[in-house]
Amino acid sequence: MLARPGPDAGEVAWDNYLHLRDNPAGVTEELWQHDGGCGSWLVVTRDTVSHVISKVEMAADVKRAMQAAS
C-alpha cells in the first residue's frame, strides 16, 4: 500500500496497487489517518473479524524503513 509503482510499471502493476485487494477476513494492514487531529497517517495492523488492533506505526516510519531496505 505504500509501494507506489513507478510511472512505467505498466497496467497490471497499477491495477494491483490501486484496485485489487487481498481483503482478508482476519489480520490486515491498512492506512488510517488522524483526521481532525495531528493529520498523521498510520499503518494499522488490525483483525477485520474481531476489530482488535495489534499494531500501530507511523506510516512515515514504515515508508522510511522500506526505502532503507531497498
Add this chain to the structure above:
Amino acid sequence: MRVASKGLIDRSKPVHFSFDGRTYRGFAGDTVASALLANGVTLMGRSFKYHRPRGVMTAGSEEPNALITTGTGARREPNVRATVQEIYDGLVTRSQNAWPSLDVDVMAVNDLAAPFLGAGFYYKTFMWPKRFWEAIYEPVIRKTAGLGALSGESNPDTYERAYAFCDLLVIGAGPTGLMAALTAARAGADVILVDEDSVMGGRLNAESEAVGHQSGALWAAGIVAELAAMDNVRLMPRTTVTGAYDGGMFGALERVNQHTSKRGGGAPLEAFWRISAKHSILAAGALERPVAFQNNDRPGIMTAGAVRAYLNRWGVAPGRRVAVFGNNDDAHRTARDLMAAGVHVVALIDSRAEAEIEGFDGQVITGAVVCNTGGRKALESITVRSEAGEEALQVDCLAVSGGWNPTVHLTCYMNGRPTWREDIQSFVPPPGAIPNMTVAGACNGVFSTHGCLSDGVDAGTAALKALGKKAVAVEVPVAEDADYALVPLWAVAGKGRAWLDFQNDVSVKDIKQAAVENFRSVEHMKRYTTQGMATDQGKNSNVAALAILADATGRGMPETGTTTFRPPYSPVAIAAMGAGAQGHGFAPERHTTSHKRTVERGAPMIEAGLWYRPSYFPKAGETTWRQSCDREVGYVRKAVGVCDVSTLGKIDIQGPDAGKLLDFVYTNMFSTLKVGRVRYGLMLREDGMVMDDGTTARLGEHHFVMTTTTAAAGNVMRHLEFVTQCLHPEWAVSFTSVTEQWAQFAVAGPKARELLNGLLDKEIDNDNWPFMACGDVSIGGVAGRLFRISFSGEHAYEVAVPSRFGAALFDELVKRAEALGGGPYGMEALNVLRIEKGFITHAEIEGRATASDVGMGRMISVKKDCIGKAMAARPGLVDAERPQLIGLKPVSAEGEMTAGAHLFEREAEAVRVNAKGHVSSVGYSPELGRMIGLGFFAAGPTRMGEVVRLVDHLRGVETEVEICHPVFVDPEGERARG
C-alpha cells in the same frame, strides 16, 4: 390494592397522574404500572395483531404488554413501558393501539379471524388484484400496524450527549454489582456503577429476604450510600448500558428527567453516554420467563417475580385471589410473601410431582399445570390439570414462573453466541465474548443471593488484578443460598393458543407451523413468525420458542442454536443518540470576516460546504436576483468588484523540497516557478481524474502558498499529508493550512489597480506588478500579500491580510469600489464571470473528468511523474470519443439552457442510448445578451460550430445549442494582462 406497611414508596408524597383521561393517585416511587395496579386497573394494553386485552406482565423494562404514550402535543412519547415510567404530578398517559378505547377495541375482531392470520399469512395472499396491494391492502396494514404514534411535530425536548472514562464499569447494581463495585472502589479503582432502575439494589428491592441480617433493600441502600461517599465512584441510576463496542467503549442511556416534569432549558430529558472503560463487569441479573398454556395472556397473569416486586417494592397486591404456578422453588417465595402480607393465595401449583414446598401452609397442588384461564378483560378463573383431573379455580391474579434467563445480551453484541447450560435450562454468556469483561452473578447462571454476593466480590477482585491494583478484603454478608431446582416446562399441552411472544401475538402453534413449512433454522423461524421481534426483542419468549422449535424439529437446544442479540439492550430515542444535532447543531458554521457586513447588506447567504457566502447583494429597487447579478457582473467588467474569497483553501508550504512536492502533486511544473510569481495548477487523483485546481504562489525560494477550491480544501490537505508521509517522507518539506489565518479578497475590474493604489502603502503598476505576480505588501502599515490573478478574466488581484484585519479591509475595499462605480459581488456574479471565461469549477471537474476531458491534457508534463499520470493513460481514459469540455450557447438569443440537461444530436431521440453529453454550468451573460454554458460532448473539440440539442425533461426545456469555444468573453485574454 395497596398493602399497608409494604413497599419502598414514599407514602408521605402522594402523586396524581392520569391514564386514558382518568386521574389516579399514587406515591413517589410508584411506576405507572404499580400505581394503576394499586388502583385496581389491570387492563393496560392490547396486543399487536389480535388486539387481545393485555395487562402488565413484568415489573421491568422487558415489559411486552403495558406500553403507553406519555405526554401531550409535541412532547408526546409513544411506546413507553408503564413498568419503567415513574409517576409525577401532572403526568398524562394514554393506552395505545386500541380504538375507540382500550376497553372497547374494534380491532379485537382480528382475534376472531385468527385461523386466517397465522404466522406468515401475508406472504401467501394480498397479491390479487395486483393494484389492490398498494391501493388497499398495504394502507390498511400500515394503519393497523405500529403501536404508539409520534406526534408528527418537531421534537421540542432537549437531550445531551456526555462522555465518561473509568477503570471499571459495573453494569447492574444488584447484589452482584454492588459487591463488585465495592470491592473495586475500596481498592481505589475509578468505578462507574450503572443501573437501569431508579433505585439501586436490583432484585433485593423486590424480595423480602434478608442480607446480612437486614432486609435486602436496606442492606443495598447502605452499600449505595458508602459508594456515593467515595470520590472515585460515579453512581448512575436510571441508566441503561445499551451497547458494548470496540475498544472498551459502551453506550448508555440516562433517563435524566423522564421522572419529573422539568423540560427545556438546562433540563435534558435524556442523556446518551459514551463510556470508555478499561475493564467491565456485567452483573445484569436474570429475567424470569413465563410458561405457555392456553390463554396465558389475560390481564392479571404476571411473572411470579413481578408479583413479588409489586408487593415488596411498591406495596401492591395485584389481586385478591392469587394463584402461583411454577416449575421451580423460586416461585414458592411469591406464595410465602403474599400469605405473610395477608393476601389470599388460592393455590400454589407446582408442575414437579416431587416438589417440596416449605414455609407455606396454603393449598398446594404438585405434579399439576395450569392448562387454561377464563375472563376476557381480566383474569377470572384458571383451570388446573393434575392426575386427579381438571379443576377450575376462581383467581384474579396468576403468578407464573418458568424459570430464569440470565441477561446475556451485552455479551453477544460483539459476535458472541451464548452457551446452553443443561443444568439451569438457560443460556449463559460465552467466556471472553467481550474483551476485558467479566460476567458475574445471575447473568452468569449463579442464582442464589449468597452466590451472587460472593461472585460479585470475585469479579471485582479479578478486575482489580487485570487493572494491576491490589484488592482490599471485602466481607460477604450472610444470605440465602438455595439450590435452583427446576424441571423444564416450556408449554402445557392443549388445543387452544398458548402465547410465547405476547406483543406480536406469536403462539406455540405458530412455531410448530413454521417448522412444518420448513422454516426450521431459528433465524428463519423468527423472521417467519416475528417471534422475538417486538419491543422486548424476545426477552420474554426467545428461550421458550427455541425449546418449542427444538422439540418440533427433533433437535436438542444447542443444536437448534439461538439468534444473536444486537444493541440497544433497551430501545433508545433517536433524539438522545443524535443530541445536539437538531437545527443548526448538525454541523458547524464557518463565517468569513466579511460575513457580518454582508448580512447587514441583505445578501442572501448560501452554504458552500460549511461556509456561508453571499449569493448576491441586492440594491434597493431590484426585484429579482438576476437584476442584482447582471449589475454585479457589470461592476467587474466595467469598473471594479470586490468579493470575499477567504473560503478557498490556503496551504502554506515551506522547505527545500517544497518544489518537489508541488511537482509531484500538480500535473505541471512548479519547481521552475520564479519567486514572486503565481501559476495555475491542476491536481489529479491517483486514478487519473482531476481532484482539484487552483493557483500556487512562490513567495520565496523555499516558500509557496497553494490555494485550493473551497470544497476540496480538506481533501487536498489530506492528500498532501498522504504524499509526504506515505510516499515521500524523505522530502524536507512542511506545510500547514492557513485558510483561516488570512482573509482574502478579489478586487477585479478595469479600475482594480486604481482602487488598490489608493490603499497600498507602495503603489503598483503593470511593470512592477505584472499579470501573475505576487508578493508582500503593506496596507496602512498592515503586512499583507497581493496576488495578481483573475478568476473573472478581468484585470484583477487578490489581496490578503491577517484575519483580524479582514472585516476592516472589506469595508475599505467596498467603500472605494463604490466610489469608483463598482461594489461587492456575490456567488451568482462570480459564476457568470468565470463561465464567460471558460474557467472550470467542480461543476465540471466533478470527479469523473480527466485532464484531457477538460481540455488540459497538455498540462500533464511529460518531463516528470506526478500523482495520477500513469492511470490517466489508461485506454478508457484517453478515448477520443469521451465527452469533453465545450462551450454552449443557444442558437436563438432567447433560448433557455439548464445545468443538468443532456445533449443529443439534433435529430436523435432523447433517450439514453443517444445521450452524448450534458450541461454542467449555465449563466446569463449580459455581455453576450444570452445564456451561455459549459458542458461536455462526445469528442467535443471536433464539433466546434455544430448545432446539437439540449433536452431537460425535468424542467421541460428543449433548445438547439451551438457547440463553441468555452471562452466567450475576451478570448485572447488581454484584459487580465493590461
Add this chain to the structure above:
Amino acid sequence: MRFSGWRVLREGLTGNKGWAPHWRDPEPKAEYDAVIIGGGGHGLSTAYYLAKNHGMTNIAVLEKGYLGGGNVGRNTTIVRANYGQQGNSEFYSHSLKLWEGLEEDLNYNAMHSARGIINLFHSDGQRDAFARRGNMMINQGDDAELLDREGVRHLLPYLDFDNIRFPVYGGLLHRRGGTARHDAVAWGYARGADQRGVDLIQQCEVTGINIENGVVKGVQTTRGAIRAKKVGIVVAGRSGQVAAMAGMRLPIESHVLQAFVTEGLKPVIDHVVSFGMGHFYISQSDKGGLVFGGDLDFYASYASRGNMPMMEHVMEAGMTLMPMIGKAKVLRSWGGIMDMTPDGSPIIDKTDTEGLFIDCGWCYGGFKAVPGSGFSFAHLMATGNHHAPAAKFRLDRFRTGAGLMDEEATGAQHNLH
C-alpha cells in the same frame, strides 16, 4: 402449492393442516449442470432464472448458513431505478420492471410498494447534479420529477424547513421507487427455484474450487465434493475468500454498513427520503418501524457490526432533517458486509477460468438488484454472453479505465462509495 387468499381462507377453516414446506431440504448430488455458490438474494434469483428462463433445473444453490441469511435479510429494503451513469441506468431499470411483476411471477407476496423516493438537495449545484441524474432516468424510460422546496414540503411536511442547518432546496422524486419485504423476496425466489427442481442446499460451505487446465470442474464443500461444468460465485462480502479459492484477487474491499429500525409506530413516513448533506435515508416498514441508515463505518470489516461514531452521525442526520422522529426509539441495530468496488458499481462477468462466473461488488445497493442481478447472471451463465442491461459490469474495467460507473464520483478508493 399455490398461495392465494382462497388458500388462506380454506386452510384457516380446516385447521391449517395443509401447508407444505416452502422448499425441500435435499441431500447434495455428486454432480450438477451448474452450481451457485451463495444462497442470498442474488444466488437464489440466479437459480430461479436459470430454471425459468433457460430450462436449467439440474442445478444447486450452496449456502453455508441458512437461505437469505446475509445482506438480503438485513438491508433497508429500498427498491429504485434512479442511477445516473450509463451501465447502471439500464440495469436497474430492467430490475425495477422485474420487481413490478415479482409477486405474480413468484406467487409470493414480496410486499413491493412503489411509495416513491425523494432525494433531497441543499444547494443549486446539488440540484443540477440531481437534475442530470433525473434526466438520465427519463432518458432511460423511467420516471423522475424535480421538486422545488414547496413541492417537497407538500409531500414531506414534517421536514425541518425552518431551522435545518442545510436548507432543503428541493428533491428528485422517483415515484416508482419504494420498498419491499426483504425476507419475502429471498423466500419467494427460493420457493420458486425449488418448485422448478433446483436443489437448495443449506449448511453447506464451499471450501475449494476445483480447476483443471483453466477449466472449472466443481467444488469442495463441507458436505462433500460436487462436480459441475458451471460455477457461479455470488457471495457478496465473502467474494474475496471464495474468489481466492480460484486463485483470483478481486477489486473488492469488504466494509461494514450499519442499519437501524425503531419500535413500531403508526404511519408517519410514507416515502423513502434521503438527505443530501450527510448520507442518511429513511422509510417506514409495513409493521411500523422506521428503517434507516447512513454511511459505511469506513473501515474494512467482516464483523457485521459497527461502532458509535457513525451510529451517532446517522441519528444526528435524522434529527436535523426531521426532528419529529426524535421520540421514536431505536429497537435494533445491525450491520452487514458490503463488497465495495473502486467505482461503487457491481461486477457480473466471466473469469479467466472457463465455466467460472462471478457476481459481486454490489456495495450497499444489492437489494434492489436482486431480480435484475439474478436474471442477468443467469443469462451469462447459461449462454456465455453478457445480458445487455448488465453488459458494462466488467471485471476488467478498472484496469482499462473503460466503462467506469462512478456514481459518487469519489474515485478509486473503495470505502468512499
